[in-house]
Amino acid sequence: MTPLYNYNIAEHIVAFSTERGQGATNGPYSQFNVNEWCGDSMTHVTQCRAELCHRLGISADRLIMPHQVHGTKVVTISKSSWNSLSEKLEGADALITDLSGICIGVNTADCVPLLMYDPAHEAIAAVHAGWRGTVKRIAVITLARMYESYGTKPEDIRCWMGPSIGPDAFEVGDEVAEAFSDAGFPMPEIAIRLPNEDEPSVLRWHINLWKANVWQMQKCGVLPENIFPTNICSYTNHERFFSARRLGKQSGRTLTGILKIHNS
Secondary structure: OOOEEEOOOEOOEEEEEEOOOOOHHHOOOOOOOOOOOOOOOHHHHHHHHHHHHHHHOOOHHHEEOOEOOOOOOEEEEOOOOHHHHHHHHEOOOEEEEOOOOOEEEEEEOOOEEEEEEEOOOOEEEEEEEOHHHHHOOHHHHHHHHHHHHHOOOHHHOEEEEOOEOOOOOOEEOHHHHHHHHHOOOOHHHHEEEEEOOOOOOOEEEEEOHHHHHHHHHHHOOOOHHHEEEOOOEOOOOOOOOOOHHHHOOOOOOEEEEEEEOOOO
């Protein structure tokens, strides 16, 4: 069976990031991919989803993933929204719920996946924070929606940051650095200019997406001791986790998900 990278959140919560598994070097979708929007065959995607759902002890319709677009749409999953859920998932980049028995997750291949847990109100969230979503403060927007829906307070939130591209590998153009600067991010803390690998005389911007997300969450009240980065770079560890920069956009995705088995 393909291994899962597990997060130790609480006894009644299962949280994980899928790993590629053995044989991952045989192709861009090998070994384990549950994302249907990245060019993989539906036969393979369905097989992988069935295996994952079996391991989680849920039916296939309880594995909920949005069709992400690097935006800020947050979908609240409730009993009342269940019947119209499929259309709501289109164009969403974050999911929140307080329901048990439902696994919510986001797919990434270098972008930052965030898992949030509010133990005071037993609410959970899965957030896709690529550089565009990070600039737009998707994490903060998700926290605001959790407050509206469940009364979540930032100081109660625990947040885990899954495998994603690290600052050494995340070289960007001037326009990306300008987007962060214009959005008010502290550039000396989250960015640095380093020599380009192919042209050492040319300095290129490198953005630390991990620090950028930590900064915005702390600024809105999330406690530093309640944020848990894995510090695993997907680009460096592309044989273990998918990386679009290493494998191309037509490759698999890592699912980072969270499932509340029951209320504590």
